[in-house]
Each structure stands twice: as structure tokens, then as C-alpha cells.
Amino acid sequence: xxxxxxxxxxxxxxxxxxxxxxxxxxxxxxxxxxxxxxxxxxxxxxxxxxxxxxxxxxxxxxxxxxxxxxxxxxxxxxxxxxxxxxxxxxxxxx
Numbered sequence: 001x002x003x004x005x006x007x008x009x010x011x012x013x014x015x016x017x018x019x020x021x022x023x024x025x026x027x028x029x030x031x032x033x034x035x036x037x038x039x040x041x042x043x044x045x046x047x048x049x050x051x052x053x054x055x056x057x058x059x060x061x062x063x064x065x066x067x068x069x070x071x072x073x074x075x076x077x078x079x080x081x082x083x084x085x086x087x088x089x090x091x092x093x094x
Contacts, residue, residue, distance in 0.1 A: 022086075028083075041065070
């Protein structure tokens with residue numbers, strides 16, 4: 001999970017740098033990339049049903065669902081924070 005987040009951060013950072021985006025976007029673009037639920041849940045459930053993965057199916061299901069839950073809890077918070085820091089949204093009082 002940490003490597004996935006780090007990879008998204010580095011990819012977003014370098015992509016924004018190459019595209020010559022504003023510095024606020026370069027610094028805060030990564031937070032909106034954390035959510036992942038749909039794909040991972042579908043893949044984990046498919047693997048869980050396959051007999052070839054019988055020995056580790058429970059482990060894969062637990063890891064996949066656990067990281068999805070963590071990412072889905074952190075994702076919206078990080079997205080809002082990143083958009084606010086990049087100047088794309090304002091606080092309600094502004």
C-alpha cells in the first residue's frame with residue numbers, strides 16, 4: 001500500500017513537472033490519486049474464487065480488502081486537502 005501511494009506521488013510529481021504545471025499543482029496533485037476500491041475489490045473476489053489460489057485466497061482477500069478500506073478512508077480527505085492546497089477549491093467561508 002505504501003509503495004502504491006509513493007509510486008502515485010512520484011508519478012504525479014514528475015508528470016506535473018514535465019507538463020510545466022503551476023508549482024501548487026506540482027506539490028499537491030498526488031492526494032487525489034489514492035482511492036482504488038472498484039478494481040481491487042473485483043480482482044480480489046475473482047482470485048478468491050479461483051481454486052489455484054486456494055492456499056492463499058484468504059490472505060489475499062484480507063490484504064486486498066484491508067488496503068482498500070484504508071485507501072477509501074484516506075482518499076477523500078487527501079483529495080480535498082490536495083485540491084485546497086493547489087488552490088482549486090476554497091474554504092466555505094471564503
